[in-house]
Amino acid sequence: MKRSLVLTVGLLAAASVLAGPPAPKKEGIEGKDYKWNAQEGEKIEALKLKGDKKRGEEAYEICGACHLPSGAGRPDGTFPQLAGQHTTVLIKQMADIRAGLRDNPTMYPFAATLTDPQELADVSAYIEGLCIPVEHGKYDGKDAAIKVAQGKELYEKQCKECHKPNGEGDKEKFYPVIAGQHYKYLLRQMTEIRDGHRRNANPDMVKVIKPYTDDQLVAISAYQSSLKMPGSMCKPKAGKK
Amino acid sequence: MKLKLTLALAAAVAAGSALAADGAKLYLEKTCIACHGKEGKKPLMADYPKVAGQNAAYMEKQMLDIKSGARANGNSAAMKGVMAIVSDAEIKAIAEYLSKVKP
Numbered sequence: 001m002k003r004s005l006v007l008t009v010g011l012l013a014a015a016s017v018l019a020g021p022p023a024p025k026k027e028g029i030e031g032k033d034y035k036w037n038a039q040e041g042e043k044i045e046a047l048k049l050k051g052d053k054k055r056g057e058e059a060y061e062i063c064g065a066c067h068l069p070s071g072a073g074r075p076d077g078t079f080p081q082l083a084g085q086h087t088t089v090l091i092k093q094m095a096d097i098r099a100g101l102r103d104n105p106t107m108y109p110f111a112a113t114l115t116d117p118q119e120l121a122d123v124s125a126y127i128e129g130l131c132i133p134v135e136h137g138k139y140d141g142k143d144a145a146i147k148v149a150q151g152k153e154l155y156e157k158q159c160k161e162c163h164k165p166n167g168e169g170d171k172e173k174f175y176p177v178i179a180g181q182h183y184k185y186l187l188r189q190m191t192e193i194r195d196g197h198r199r200n201a202n203p204d205m206v207k208v209i210k211p212y213t214d215d216q217l218v219a220i221s222a223y224q225s226s227l228k229m230p231g232s233m234c235k236p237k238a239g240k241k
Numbered sequence: 242m243k244l245k246l247t248l249a250l251a252a253a254v255a256a257g258s259a260l261a262a263d264g265a266k267l268y269l270e271k272t273c274i275a276c277h278g279k280e281g282k283k284p285l286m287a288d289y290p291k292v293a294g295q296n297a298a299y300m301e302k303q304m305l306d307i308k309s310g311a312r313a314n315g316n317s318a319a320m321k322g323v324m325a326i327v328s329d330a331e332i333k334a335i336a337e338y339l340s341k342v343k344p
Contacts, residue, residue, distance in 0.1 A: 065275035106322035109286050
């Protein structure tokens with residue numbers, strides 16, 4: 001019985017290799033041996049390399065089709081805002097998607113066609129250097145003021161320690177910039193992290209976010225999407241008619 | 242009467258070309274180009290289809306089915322992620338546009 005199970009699993013694994021894309025699947029937060037941000041594979045190589053912004057700009061051209069040339073993503077949350085994100089975060093997320101640790105069928109083929117760790121480092125350096133667009137998706141319910149206030153209270157209690165007062169995150173620790181991110185994207189990611197669907201999540205964050213209700217996540221996202229990082233935001237367009 | 246008919250025809254033709262122009266714009270805006278390449282001729286992956294010159298009705302049905310989840314085989318998962326931002330009318334316009342591109 002056990003043997004036939006092993007055989008079946010083996011055959012399934014072989015079949016998935018033959019199928020090419022969609023993405024491979026690596027054990028993540030659902031497994032008991034999961035170690036967040038394990039320092040292995042091309043991620044460490046890319047992190048050690050110096051990214052070349054000029055080459056990165058060329059490589060970014062393909063990314064811009066979805067994430068826009070400005071890196072602003074889309075206010076509807078389909079594609080995240082990338083501009084100004086830490087290189088460490090970008091490299092980790094792309095490497096995780098490539099390795100099958102973060103499930104994203106739409107992004108996977110693009111991550112897969114990046115040629116090597118150097119290109120990963122280049123494109124990340126370019127994106128990090130972009131200013132964060134001021135206009136982005138926010139919570140627009142009638143109770144926005146209340147939601148933002150509720151979210152602020154929760155954020156300051158439990159999120160601020162890692163994600164910092166203005167949503168700067170922490171480059172060294174792989175914590176993302178969340179200032180300027182779209183409300184709907186933030187809400188989707190937090191919900192997925194809480195519910196165990198984002199398999200490359202940090203277990204420390206899962207512990208914190210687990211007890212939150214949907215309503216509380218809405219409030220936190222509403223507040224987060226109102227954050228601004230001094231010095232990193234794009235200048236408002238002058239003389240806009 | 243004749244004038245009215247001519248006018249109506251002209252309006253219909255204008256509407257048709259407006260639809261095609263919208264389709265071309267939508268093809269970029271809705272990020273189709275990222276995977277299917279310029280004018281639907283240069284797919285990103287070898288197992289993604291060239292869509293230039295494909296039958297409009299066929300493309301419309303596939304897009305609607307991928308959006309609704311009725312079609313979930315092959316690489317549909319990659320496309321489903323973005324279909325939420327494309328309305329049924331926009332699907333029609335994109336299909337019309339692509340069907341008229343010479344492969």
